[in-house]
Amino acid sequence: MFMILRTMFGLVVGWIASALFGLLGRHSQGSLAVRPDRRQFLRNAALGAVGSVLALTGAGFGLLLWPNKTGAFGSELTVRAEDVPPVGAPPLRNIQGKFFLVHxxxxxxxxxxxxxxxxxxxxxxGPPDSPQAFQCPCHGSMYDYVGLRTGGPAPRPMDYMTVRVDEATGNVTVDTGDINERLDYSPEQATPYSA
Ligand code: FES
Incomplete structure (x- = not known):
């Protein structure tokens, strides 16, 4: 499909280039009455086709190099109000966004x-009141409900993402591109939620 489109595009661009070059040629000769000969037409068409192929190839390479976002991680994700867990309940896991929403x-x-x-x-x-509410199955690091390290080799608590609450709807926005490190837990890390 791409090859057919490319060929058609090349022919159209070639025809336009041919007409354009022909017009310029006639104009430079001082007479608009002189028509381009067959050789001139073929040369201009070939130049136009080669140019269009080069342009399309360059655009293709450009698209290949353009960074592709995979999944939703890195963007802002919305958690509906009805999905927000109650205080102290098991967290909501968002696989795409790679986070647990704890209340x-x-x-x-x-x-x-x-x-x-x-x-x-x-x-x-779990359970939520356990010092090992979260636990790495590979190396044994343990964390409590708010992500504080309670054991194992991890150097710090679990990182957390920026959370915003829409007061009108109760929906929650998690910015999965804004990840914060910390050395301890403080209440300011949590976003109050009353909906
Ligand atoms: S990666 Fe396993 S304990 Fe951190």
Whole structure:
């Protein structure tokens, strides 16, 4: 399909280039009455076709090099109000966004599922009041409900993403491109939620 389109595009551009070059040639000779000969036409058509192929090839390479976003990770994702977990309940997991939305006493936290140790995905193992609510199955790092490290080799708590609340609807926006590191937990890390 692409080859057919490219050929048609080349022929059209060739025809336009031919007409344009012919017109310029006639104009430079001072007479608009002189028509381009067959040789001139073929040369201009060939030049136009080659030019269009080069342009399309360049555009194709450009598209190949253009960074492709995979999935929704890195963008802002919305969690509907009805999906926000109650205070102290097991978190909502968002696989695309790679976060757990936990509802602590201070508010909402979107915990990045990637362990800050070696990058494994840390699953929820619960219960919420356990010091190992999250635990890496590979190397054993453990975290409590708000992502604080309670054991294992991880160098710091789980990272968290910026959360915003739409007061009118109760919907929550998690910015999965804005990931914050921390050394401890403080209430300001949580976003109050009252909807
Ligand atoms: S990657 Fe962090 S403990 Fe496994």
């Amino acid at each position: 602590a006493d201070d508010g909402l936290l979107a915990l990045y599922t990637k362990c800050p140790h070696l990058g494994c995905t840390v699953p929820w193992v």
